[in-house]
Amino acid sequence: MKTDFFGTQLQSPVIIGSGPLSYSADGMIRLHQAGAGAVVTKTITRYAADNPYRHMVQCDTNTLINCEKWSDYPMEQWLDTEIPKAVQAGVKCIASVGHTVQDSSLCVEKLEELGCTAIELVSYRDETVLPMLEDTKKRVKIPVIVKLSPNSSDLMGHARRCEEAGANAFTACDSMGPTLKIDIETGHPVLGGADGYGWLSGAMIRPFTLQKICELRKQTRLPIIGLGGVAKWQDAIEMIMAGANYIGICSAVILKGSEFIGKLDKQIDTYLAEHGYHSLEEISGVVQKFLPGKDEKKPYQMGYDLEKCNHCGRCIKVCPYHARTFGPDKTMVIDEKECRKCGLCVSICGGLSV
Ligand SMILES: Cc1cc2nc3c(=O)[nH]c(=O)nc-3n(C[C@H](O)[C@H](O)[C@H](O)COP(=O)(O)O)c2cc1C
Numbered sequence: 001m002k003t004d005f006f007g008t009q010l011q012s013p014v015i016i017g018s019g020p021l022s023y024s025a026d027g028m029i030r031l032h033q034a035g036a037g038a039v040v041t042k043t044i045t046r047y048a049a050d051n052p053y054r055h056m057v058q059c060d061t062n063t064l065i066n067c068e069k070w071s072d073y074p075m076e077q078w079l080d081t082e083i084p085k086a087v088q089a090g091v092k093c094i095a096s097v098g099h100t101v102q103d104s105s106l107c108v109e110k111l112e113e114l115g116c117t118a119i120e121l122v123s124y125r126d127e128t129v130l131p132m133l134e135d136t137k138k139r140v141k142i143p144v145i146v147k148l149s150p151n152s153s154d155l156m157g158h159a160r161r162c163e164e165a166g167a168n169a170f171t172a173c174d175s176m177g178p179t180l181k182i183d184i185e186t187g188h189p190v191l192g193g194a195d196g197y198g199w200l201s202g203a204m205i206r207p208f209t210l211q212k213i214c215e216l217r218k219q220t221r222l223p224i225i226g227l228g229g230v231a232k233w234q235d236a237i238e239m240i241m242a243g244a245n246y247i248g249i250c251s252a253v254i255l256k257g258s259e260f261i262g263k264l265d266k267q268i269d270t271y272l273a274e275h276g277y278h279s280l281e282e283i284s285g286v287v288q289k290f291l292p293g294k295d296e297k298k299p300y301q302m303g304y305d306l307e308k309c310n311h312c313g314r315c316i317k318v319c320p321y322h323a324r325t326f327g328p329d330k331t332m333v334i335d336e337k338e339c340r341k342c343g344l345c346v347s348i349c350g351g352l353s354v
Pocket residue numbers: 017018019020042043056064066068069070071096122147173174175201202203205227228229230248249250251252
């Protein structure tokens with residue numbers, strides 16, 4: 001689905017977040033050819049990183065922990081070779097630039113000249129973002145996006161200060177952490193690096209990202225690239241409903257392959273058509289209308305659809321109050337005195353409906 005991004009036409013609202021897939025022009029071209037609307041480069045700084053130790057591991061389904069540093073190409077290589085090649089191939093490049101004003105001041109003008117669609121500023125510390133932002137805004141006219149960290153102690157305050165300083169959009173959010181995974185055969189941390197710690201990304205962080213996007217939408221007015229936890233099309237719709245305008249994705253494409261990008265785009269289109277919407281904008285932030293929440297005092301109404309029930313008994317197993325049992329004829333019996341209307345059974349079964 002074609003999408004506008006500050007006057008630039010993207011072939012899709014799906015934007016690939018900075019990471020190992022966009023390590024070079026060739027990587028970015030692959031993502032573009034697979035249908036990505038735009039691709040954020042691996043983070044460019046003055047110094048090329050080296051990542052010699054183990055720095056990526058799967059941790060539960062569709063979730064990763066990594067301690068990969070920024071780009072292992074020097075800044076000059078991005079400016080002389082990678083960006084020109086990617087732009088020439090039609091990639092809408094968003095240049096991820098970190099982590100201090102000493103880095104960004106060296107490259108942002110050149111990145112604009114080379115045809116980058118936008119600059120995304122990122123840092124490990126909120127305090128270093130504002131000087132980068134203020135300096136970059138003086139140097140370039142293309143949109144400047146600030147990538148927010150979910151680990152910030154004052155994420156909303158930081159976001160408001162960035163908005164005041166002229167940021168054009170947010171990417172919300174970066175990976176979460178630090179986190180740890182242990183090899184239980186040896187007791188060693190699975191990842192290498194200084195302390196064996198890493199950053200969590202993918203499905204596990206989605207609920208956290210959604211809350212941050214929802215709050216950003218409430219407290220700021222900038223467009224949001226919702227990044228952090230999209231692993232299937234339904235997650236992308238949730239991101240948009242929370243308040244995002246574009247769908248960011250990184251880990252799921254690493255784990256599922258670049259074919260996932262085109263599939264995601266098509267599935268989003270199908271969802272919109274089936275629900276009578278014409279654009280993502282129509283559903284962006286819809287949850288805001290229903291906040292701060294439904295009337296808390298109204299008891300949750302649950303139904304039971306005998307037609308759909310296959311008597312698997314999962315709802316009985318998960319009920320923490322032991323309020324569900326099968327009657328002699330295998331019909332569901334709910335002990336109304338014990339049922340606290342928590343709703344857990346409904347969330348695990350399609351046969352129980354509201
Ligand atoms: C292996 C790996 C390397 C990453 N490297 C960078 C990076 O260099 N710069 C950056 O801003 N974000 C980096 N990220 C974070 C992603 O851009 C993204 O914010 C995060 O993975 C959450 O999105 P996801 O749940 O869709 O993966 C990296 C993520 C992974 C998994």
